[in-house]
Every structure is written in C-alpha cells, then in structure tokens.
Amino acid sequence: MTTQLQQSSSENTDFLTVMIPADLGGARLDQAAARLFSDYSRERLKEWIQQGHLLVDGKVLRPKDRIVGGEYLTLQVVLEVETEAQAQEMPLNILYEDDHILVLDKPAGLVVHPGAGNPDGTLLNALLHHCPDLKNIPRAGLVHRIDKDTSGLLVVAKTLPAQTYLVAELSEKNVYREYEAVVQGLLVSGGTIDAPIARHPHERVKMAVLNGGKPAVTHYRVIKRYRSHTHVRVELETGRTHQIRVHFAHKGYPLLGDPVYAGRPRLPKGASPELVSALQQFPRQALHARRLSLVHPDTGEQMSFESPLPQDLIDLLACLNQDVKTS
Known part of the structure; x- marks a missing residue:
C-alpha cells in the first residue's frame, strides 16, 4: 500500500498527516512513526509523541503503544531552539549552498563548536549569523567535525530532514x-x-x-x-x-x-x-x-x-x- 503524506503550515509550523498502512498493524507507535516520518530521527519522534505533538486519530498515546492500522497520524513539526550560542559575524568560505545544505572550507585555527576555553568565536557562532534558522537544528546543523587545527571541508545541514539524512549517511x-x-x-x-x-x-x-x-x-x-x-x-x-x-x-x-x-x-x-x-x-x-x-x-x-x-x-x-x- 502506498502511504501519502498531507502537509499544511501555520505560523512557521508544519503539520503532517498520514494514514497508517495495514502492514504496520501491531507495531509500536514510535516504530511506525519512524517508518512513516523518515525525515526525522526516531529519538526526536519519540520526544514529539511524549510532548503530544504526534497524535493518533487526535489522541495522545505513548511511544510503546501498539497501533492497529488504518488510524491517522498527525505530526506537528515543532522546531525549538537547540543552542544558546550567540550569532557572530565572521567570514565563511562557502563553496556551495542551497535550502538544504551548505559546504564550506574551514581554515586551520578555527574551532568548530563552543566549549571549555572557546565559549565563542567558533564556526558554529559564524553559522548562526549566516543562517539564523540554524538555531533550531542540533549543533547548528554540523553533522561532522574536524579539529581546530585541521583545515578543509565540512557539510552543514540546514533543515532537520537534511540533518537526519546526513547523519544516517555518515553512519552507513x-x-x-x-x-x-x-x-x-x-x-x-x-x-x-x-x-x-x-x-x-x-x-x-x-x-x-x-x-x-x-x-x-x-x-x-x-x-x-x-x-x-x-x-x-x-x-x-x-x-x-x-x-x-x-x-x-x-x-x-x-x-x-x-x-x-x-x-x-x-x-x-x-x-x-x-x-x-x-x-x-x-x-x-x-x-x-x-x-x-x-x-x-x-x-x-x-x-x-x-x-x-x-x-x-x-x-x-x-x-x-x-x-x-x-x-
């Protein structure tokens, strides 16, 4: 059976609705959600279920609850601020950018993430200035890193689906x-x-x-x-x-x-x-x-x-x- 998503938006919030196919009958809700909303990680979907942002026929269930098949899942994609780091204007050597990813060339000497001894002035701070919406993506979209004194290429995810995809690609x-x-x-x-x-x-x-x-x-x-x-x-x-x-x-x-x-x-x-x-x-x-x-x-x-x-x-x-x- 082909599963089709319906999408609507309101005030920068996406709502996704899909009917659970029969072949997922008996599965746990979090497992079915991971299959049907594969743009998002299972961990994040589990959080949304627990927070009441993913409903089954309009009802809040637990991640471990079993579904029958034929119910409608409605997901409210809630983007929350993922970092307290401040945006800072810094030069970036961006080789490619679109709505989903950017690829940049990092110079030696630039720290990637804030941390002990480097609270700011990092690549992450520069990315937040370049693309403020990255505050809603874990680690401002950085899916891999290179050391401070290593130079060269990094890819950054600009959306949650792109991040989920790239993390899986790196893992595989x-x-x-x-x-x-x-x-x-x-x-x-x-x-x-x-x-x-x-x-x-x-x-x-x-x-x-x-x-x-x-x-x-x-x-x-x-x-x-x-x-x-x-x-x-x-x-x-x-x-x-x-x-x-x-x-x-x-x-x-x-x-x-x-x-x-x-x-x-x-x-x-x-x-x-x-x-x-x-x-x-x-x-x-x-x-x-x-x-x-x-x-x-x-x-x-x-x-x-x-x-x-x-x-x-x-x-x-x-x-x-x-x-x-x-x-």
Missing part, C-alpha cells in the same frame, strides 16, 4: 571523506589501520588505541616519500575523534606538527636551516580535509567537492621537495 559510511597529511617517518606503501579508539585512560584531552574502544578504520596511500617524511592521502571509513592523528601515531608515524601526539619533529640528517625552521615551526598538525562526496538529501544528486591545499602545507611540501633535490 556513504559519505566519502579524503584527507591529505604529512607524517613523520617513511611509509613503504599504503594500507589500512583498523584499531579501536577510546578516550585516553589518564590524559583526558587525548584519545588512544584501546581494546574495547569504538571501531575505527583508516585507509591510506602514499603520495610521495621524502628523506624522513611521507605525504599521504587518507580516507576515513569511520569518524572517531582525532582518528587520523591517533592511528598514525599508534603506527609510529605521527603527523608532523601535531602538538598532542607527535612529540619533537624528526629532522633528516644534514637538513638545511630552512628545512629545520619549517619543520620546527610548522604551527599545527599537517592535515587537510581535501575531498568530500555525498548524495544530496533532497535531490539525490551525487555531489563532490575539493579544497586546494592551504598555503602553509604548500610551503612545507616545497621545503621537503627542495631537501630531496639538494641532499
């Missing part, structure tokens, strides 16, 4: 994310790092490879080897906190410039003063989110984006190239 590993990095040491060839990651047991600002951690898989290929460093292309299969940084440090090839996981920079024998300065003074982990591919949540179009390497990484690679030529 359907969003392609490719990075470029410079690691210390000489990698012989590409490979895969499959090692679980969890919070470090003693240093709370760090993550670590630990038994019992969340599954984490990183694929990498060698772009170029230098005398004591390797330029690599990295593909994320999962998206754990600090995943690339932790995995390469665990393997013995920490990212150049990483203040948390790398330790002192490794200098090739007989390095020129220029290279020594470049390696010792590189101000951040040498990591850039280079490519992002996804299926658009509304049109179904396959979309791909690319961010050129920032100037600090271009200059670093130039120094490493020059060292190879003159050694």
